[in-house]
Amino acid sequence: MTTFERHRFTPWLLLAPQLAIVAVFFFWPAAESLRQAFYVQDAFGLGERFVGLANFQRVMASAEYWQAMGVTALFSVLVAVGAMGLALLLAVLADRVMHGARLYRILLTWPYAIAPAVAGLLWMFMFDPVLGVLTHALAGFGIHWDAQLNPGQALLLVVIASIWQQMSYNFVFFLAGLQMIPASLLEAAAIDGASPFRRFVGITLPLLSPTAFFLLVMNSVYVLFETFATIDNTTLGGPGGATRTLVYKLYEDGFVARDLGSSSAQSVLLMVLVGALTFVQFRYLERRVQY
């Protein structure tokens, strides 16, 4: 590509705003996290002392940290399976219809615009002990619902709210993926006498696998970061840490307990985790696995 060669100063002028903001609000705090992870602050925040890997050892030895890791992993798996399964089903259906496809797409994608905090609130209302429509429905089946006391039900509440919110995101990508599959492939298979189910398993699913893998990573990232708001508006991490994810714990340790060393070590571990996820994703997308 030809460029404006004679302008030496202009590109720096154009880049300056973004570079400045990224330097101050990204690299500085990120470096600070990295540094503080190796220091311990004294009780009054007056001095600090280098402790090597002690913060990391403390985090790794804490049962609460591993509980949060387990909660986050289970949370991710449940949301990924639920939100991707539902989205795939609805996308396949929406891809089939001739009439009203546009309307269906709008009616199934609007939950993307709902803030995770609001999603949490709406589902807490559905499951309210007094008013909740679902609480009453479950009572009809003899199930007593109390997400404030029952750890499993608390996790289920935030999982359902997250699936509801994340489904529409997955739906958009699956539908786009389905629409990219050449019709000639499916027609050829139909002429060969393959049943709709065979066509789906043999052609559609393999061609959707890159999309599905991408969504798997994005759903995990969603659970890692966005569900903080859902949790903070519903279960507050409880009961007994049953819904305390890694980011929720980071927030509690950093801003409630004011344990800078531990929260910085957790930040660094989180960066490594997200970095690994990103790396895996880029490697995968580079290879563009398709059958």
Add this chain to the structure above:
Amino acid sequence: MRYHRPHLDRLTHLLLLLGVIVFGLPLWLALTASTHSAGDLQSGIAPLWFGSEGLANYWQLLSQPIAGLGVSALRLLGNSLVMALGIAIGKIAISLLAAYAIVFFRFPCRTLCFWLIFITLMLPVEVRIVPTYGVVARFGLIDTYAGMILPLIASATATFLLRQSFMSLPQELFEAARLDGAGPLRFLKDFVLPLSKTNLAALFVIMFIYGWNQYLWPLLAANSPEHATAVISLKNLVQSTDTLPPWQLATAMAVMTVLPPVAVIIAMQRFFVRGLTDTEK
């Protein structure tokens, strides 16, 4: 066509309608509950149909300070709008200039600059939340709109997308502009911007929704109610009281909070789908 069968089509519509209803139900129930009085709601199960107190509930939120918060919903929604527009416009503006520099100029450390920006792509503010608070506090920006906006636009999603879109512009265009004697600014204004309209609109939709829905960062950066956003105010309505939450107000606030981003998605559906599939992939 062999694979379009009438009974299968009917089943498809039926299942899709079921999906639409299930996904609409939580918002529908919030909408109906927000039109009842507190007394109505305490007597049993959430109503499926509208009551008569809708205007009163919404008017109370919009005109009077919310208990435990001290500002009205109007103020909260206004703050959300400032933050969402600030993030959308700010991010697009700085990314546009940076992407333009990276694609249309040659200068030392060009690749390094690109990677410095690119690295921010996947690490959201949550992973560096504690030191970010420290940095923003050091500049005295806690409880200011700038403090709420700046850390959230320190990311490269928009730069990355615009770089791709600039690189796909035809080479002849650039040469024609050079022959006309167009400098960098004229080329940007008269050629690149008009041709990137769709991408800019798509980016705007995604960034507006992203900004409007932010939670953890404004929760920390907006210490006083004067800067609180609609999204972070909801917790106050539901969890501040020991008694039954005032659900008629909480649901009304929730409805008002989701209205602007949902309206944007529906009105700009085409740009939304494009923006989503482009910014993330």
